[in-house]
Amino acid sequence: MNYSQQRSCILNIVLSKPVHPTAEQVYNEARKKYPRISLGTVYRNLNQLSEIGALKKICSPYGSVRFDGRTDPHFHMECTVCREVFDVELPELAALEKRISDENNFTVTRCEIGLQGVCEKCRKNFSEGIDKPDGK
């Protein structure tokens, strides 16, 4: 893999963002520096960078794949209201992974824990904005 200005820029965008951007978001950011960069280039590089482990892909049943510059063990909570993705620390994960591996005869290469729910802010919005929600 060779060096390229665009790839370097793309990696830096993901590394510097506290959020977990989609390819589209990285593309919009990258265009500020490289107005002619193509969306295909962004996808290609994000995938290559995740293959070599420079960043991680996060999947969700809703919407697009997201990318994460943090590569140390941690997980994600996705708010089903605002669709923001937050980090979760889970120190006991290593032990858990090993147990699953052993008990099921499965060589774990990757573990993604995806939680869904409602974040603090959205919950507050609801309880303040709506006096008597339907309940359902």
Next chain:
Amino acid sequence: MNYSQQRSCILNIVLSKPVHPTAEQVYNEARKKYPRISLGTVYRNLNQLSEIGALKKICSPYGSVRFDGRTDPHFHMECTVCREVFDVELPELAALEKRISDENNFTVTRCEIGLQGVCEKCRKNFSEGIDKPDGK
């Protein structure tokens, strides 16, 4: 939500399968009984059924969404070689979920643990079929 023959058939297919079928696979199965059923109907129903909690969506960074008739707490391992999805039991999950909920001020409505790796069968295939793998 009204009753319909097709919806009932679709639910039964997912409930009766030990595997975790994709919409396409459910469609092919349903066509045996309703040859004129449309793929859109299958998608519509699978989504509706998962909304009311009659079945669960499983997402993966590869390929399509899968559906699971088991709605009790358990998780999934996906083999990156054969792409099969296996169940994992994780009894201590309830406690884990609560801790995450409490520590992060996040109302967890759903927790999906997606493990990726290589299953027993595929590992065996590799070690038997290739004398000296490249390593990479």
Next chain:
DNA sequence: CTGATAAAAGATAATCGTTATCAATTTTCT
């Protein structure tokens, strides 16, 4: 049982995210 009303089906077009293709450009390595 019948007819009105609402919901669902089937057919198909449209959309969305992502990947593939390919000529032109950039990087790397003598």
Next chain:
DNA sequence: AGAAAATTGATAACGATTATCTTTTATCAG
């Protein structure tokens, strides 16, 4: 500097999923 390899930008293609719309089916009061 110049050849070989890798990468880009532009765009077409793709696969999965959703939306639209007309016809059919289910529900329910009379």
